[in-house]
Amino acid sequence: MTAGQLPRLGVADTLVRTAHRVQRIFADVSRSFDLTPQQAQLLCRLTEGAMTMTELCAALNLEKSSLTGLVDRIEARSLVHRIRHPQDRRMVRVDLTGEGAKLAHAVHDAVAGSLDALVARLAGTDDATITAALTPLVTDNTTNA
Known part of the structure; x- marks a missing residue:
């Protein structure tokens, strides 16, 4: 590989590295708001x-x-509150407080x-193309992968 040339990665390697990059972005942003990812x-x-x-x-x-x-x-930080079901005390919904929202x-x-800044580095590819290609991967609930 010469200087300035990108490594040739397969789809799986590219997806794994992309996932790690997204996780790192999420971690950095979270830390800047005094939150864990x-x-x-x-x-x-x-x-x-x-x-x-x-x-x-599940989510x-x-x-x-x-x-x-x-x-x-x-x-405890007053960012969410629990809402008990009126008939079933075992069922709890979690919702944002005003501050949490x-x-x-x-x-x-x-x-x-x-993430927009990261994707902007993809020369010649528009957001709609990327979204269309990736949406089936994140909306398919038949696998846990």
């Missing part, structure tokens, strides 16, 4: 609306005990800005 991910998922603990476990790929601790820690949107915007 997991806390930031949870807040960003809740911008779509309240979710049950079961839905959050964040966490075990219930890990999620409970995560929710406990950000609830502001922070979640700020984190989301910062992550999106960093």
